[in-house]
Amino acid sequence: MTSAPASRTRERLRAHTRRAAGYDLLGRLPAPTGALSWVRDGSGLVGWGEAARFEASGPDRFAAADRWWREFTDELDVEDDLGVPGTGPVAFLSMAFSDRPGHSVLVVPEVVVGRRNGRSWTTTIGSGGRRRVEPVRRPSEVLYSDGQVSVTGYREAVRTAVERMRAGDLEKVVLAHDLLAVADVGIDHRFVLEGLARRYPECWVYAVDGLIGATPELLLRRSGSVVDSRVLAGTTWPHDGMSDDELAAALLSSGKNLGEHEYAVTSLVETLRPFCSTMSVDGPSVLRLPNVSHLSSDVIGTLNGTPSLLALGEALHPTAAVGGTPRAEAIAMIDELEGMDRGRYAGPVGWIDGNGDGELGIALRCAQVEGRTARLYAGCGLVAESDPDSEVREAHAKMLPFREALEGM
Numbered sequence: 001m002t003s004a005p006a007s008r009t010r011e012r013l014r015a016h017t018r019r020a021a022g023y024d025l026l027g028r029l030p031a032p033t034g035a036l037s038w039v040r041d042g043s044g045l046v047g048w049g050e051a052a053r054f055e056a057s058g059p060d061r062f063a064a065a066d067r068w069w070r071e072f073t074d075e076l077d078v079e080d081d082l083g084v085p086g087t088g089p090v091a092f093l094s095m096a097f098s099d100r101p102g103h104s105v106l107v108v109p110e111v112v113v114g115r116r117n118g119r120s121w122t123t124t125i126g127s128g129g130r131r132r133v134e135p136v137r138r139p140s141e142v143l144y145s146d147g148q149v150s151v152t153g154y155r156e157a158v159r160t161a162v163e164r165m166r167a168g169d170l171e172k173v174v175l176a177h178d179l180l181a182v183a184d185v186g187i188d189h190r191f192v193l194e195g196l197a198r199r200y201p202e203c204w205v206y207a208v209d210g211l212i213g214a215t216p217e218l219l220l221r222r223s224g225s226v227v228d229s230r231v232l233a234g235t236t237w238p239h240d241g242m243s244d245d246e247l248a249a250a251l252l253s254s255g256k257n258l259g260e261h262e263y264a265v266t267s268l269v270e271t272l273r274p275f276c277s278t279m280s281v282d283g284p285s286v287l288r289l290p291n292v293s294h295l296s297s298d299v300i301g302t303l304n305g306t307p308s309l310l311a312l313g314e315a316l317h318p319t320a321a322v323g324g325t326p327r328a329e330a331i332a333m334i335d336e337l338e339g340m341d342r343g344r345y346a347g348p349v350g351w352i353d354g355n356g357d358g359e360l361g362i363a364l365r366c367a368q369v370e371g372r373t374a375r376l377y378a379g380c381g382l383v384a385e386s387d388p389d390s391e392v393r394e395a396h397a398k399m400l401p402f403r404e405a406l407e408g409m
């Protein structure tokens, strides 16, 4: 499904990027809903308004989105005073995890405000959208209940998956569950985004079409011929009586976690290698966040052609960080055991520009927000040695960022 403003058929839309003063990006978002964001430690992009939108579903969704974006940008008149990644026309995007069901969405905002390497800019697309800023509101009460999969149901699914892996059916699978939060007032996207950004400066704080979160994991960034990725897998969380340094040392020497991590790195590297003339992997090291610590590896490569970010995203998604190994068997097991629709959780989320540059994170530590309701998602990588009770605790720890931001902690 495609929708674009009627004016496109009569006159060409115009995208205009101008230099601007330094901004607090999230502070610029004018309205409680419809926030578009990709911000990390004060840099990135925010947007609002809708100059155009494209939706797609099914196995062809990446290719359809890529085609639509090329056609859309071909028809634009662009005036760009800066000419760096993220200036000129930009679409925020969030892709469904699964080939079916689930819908993917690209939103072209009317206004984009960006900041990168000390430079700031504003891009207007079409009429330029609203600017009056409404006050940010916070909920005074949030109630939680089971989502599509209860904690007990999740533990059972994990137990079954682990039994199957012990029997040799596959090596790794990632299973997730959800949790429903209902606030006493409509959830203000900006309140959640600001809470996430304050506590998780290491993460990319994102919002696209109501999917809001703070992900520590970068599926792929493309800047011209350079691509890079941050792969995470293997997790620990604060335990009584263990210092952060002890936790990090235990993570780096855990065979189970190193194994989980290796599957994720291998799945990314093997898929990306044919697109690259050079490639290097740095890791694993430990990424420490307030709620969890992860084994983390950085991958960097030089492209040997000019594939768009969406074409690369299609090839890479899902890595074994959110799917499993082997990929097809893991996807089948997720479909069979998980018992819920992931929607856009664990799918690629981020932005692309008119040159095919951009950043795709993996949509983790997030919730789908609609009115007063938020559906939170979290999952864990499982291998034959996994313990169901520990995985339940790990998924709980991964939901804390959104819960704390929603409650204003």
Ligand SMILES: C=C(O[C@@H]1C=C(C(=O)O)C=C[C@H]1O)C(=O)O
Residues within 6 Å of the ligand: 174, 176, 217, 232, 233, 234, 235, 260, 294, 321, 322, 364, 365, 377, 378, 379, 380, 381, 382, 398
């Ligand atoms: C699946 C999630 O996280 C993924 C799974 C991890 C693990 O199992 O160790 C670590 C980071 C992510 O790649 C999630 O946050 O929901």
